[in-house]
Amino acid sequence: MQIVIVGAGLAGLAAADALMAAGHRVRLIDKARGPGGRMSTRRAETPLGAVQFDHGAQYFTARTPDFVAQVDAWAAAGIVxxxxxxxxxxxxxxxxxxxxVRALAAGHDVMWSTRAEALVRAGAGWRVTGDAGGAALDIAADAVLVAVPAEQQAALLAPHDPAFAARAQASRSAPCWTVMAAFAEPVAAPDSWRGGTDGDGGVIGWAARNSAKPGRAGPEAFVIQASPDWSRAHLEDDADTVAAALLAVFGAVIGTALPVPAYVTAHRWRYAMAARLAEPGPPALWNPALRLGACGDWLVGPRVESGFVSGRALAALIGGDHG
Incomplete structure (x- = not known):
């Protein structure tokens, strides 16, 4: 089949890898400018030189056999x-x-800066319409898989499979405000700091010295992520206000005034982390009559690995169906 996958994050790419191995032709579309999704890395020029920040997921673990094998292969290649x-x-x-994510995407046909706005039935197949960097998007497919955050999936799925859409709508992702700051001098803080344990008042979820991670170069760089509750309460605040507030709280909880940052910015993730499941369900959704599927971490749990597990599960449901 010719399959279009909406969303080229870890879930969509994991599905694409397995589907291509089964002989399908796969195209992915993603509204971002390049690979990353919730595993994004931001690069910036500062007075101290170039700096980069992992402003989404800070790290990941591997527990399921398929993902352990994938991580072992990435480690052997120097990718993790x-x-x-x-x-x-x-x-x-x-x-x-x-x-x-960049390594997975390199093996696929991915249309970046492309937004899917509607899935339209066309006979026994589909047309995916939207915007491709200012031009009209209209591509044909035998099957469509949706691999974006749950809230965005619901709108695309609702006209065609209300049950899938209701499942997606019921999953509410947690938001996260993230501050990225570079300093000219060292900060007296641990390389990683988990909030909620040292009197931060429920403000900080996680903080990390990004420059201390393996393979990093450049100046002293920190990523400070607010807790879901604080992010939700301040979701519409402006970025400068958020950055000042989180830097002040972090300085207070580590017991030292932070140096004046040479560079600072903040990013708002509206859909940062999938909700924890009240009870387990299928790790992927597939309607064989419509050839419409859905995958993503929201179907498994709030871990990086969950997206990979869900994408592979959806590919397995489709299996060797060649139209």
Whole structure:
């Protein structure tokens, strides 16, 4: 089949790899400018030189056999490395968290800066319409898989499979405000710091010395992520206000005034982390009559590995169906 996958994050790419191995033709579309998704890395020029920040997922673990095998292959290729500061089983991408997603995407036909706005039935198949960098998007497919955050999936799925859409709508992702700051001098803080344990008042979820991760270069760089509750309460605040607030709280909880940053910015993730499941369900959704599917971490749980597991599960449901 000719399959279009909406979303080229870890879930969509994991599905694409398995589907191509089964003989299908796959095209992916993604609204981002390049690989990463929730494993994004941002690069910036500062007065101290070039700096990069892993401003999405900070690390990941591997527990299922398929993902362990994939991580082992990435490690052998120098694409990931252990980061003991986050835990004995923690890994990070090298030289940035987006490295594994970039490696997967390199083997596929991906249309970046492309937004799917509607799925339209066309006989027994589909047309995916939307915007491709300012031009009209209209591509044909025998099957369509949706691999974006749950809230965005619901709108695309609703006209065709209300049950799938209702499942997606019921999953509410947690938001996250993330501050990225570079300093001219060292900060007296641990390389990784998990919030909620040292009197941060529920403000900070995680903080990390990004420049201490394996394969990083450049000046002292920190990523500070607000807790879901604080992010939700301040979702519409402006970025400068958020950055000042989180830097002040972090300085207070580590017990030292932070140096004036040479560079600072903040990023708002509206759909940062999938909700924890109240009870387990299928890791992927597939309607064989319509040839319409859905995958993503929201179907499995709030871990990086969950997206990979869901994408592979959806590919297995489709199996060797060649139209």
């Amino acid at each position: 490395a252990p980061w003991p500061a986050a835990g004995p089983d923690a890994f990070v991408g090298v030289p940035g968290m987006n490295a594994p």
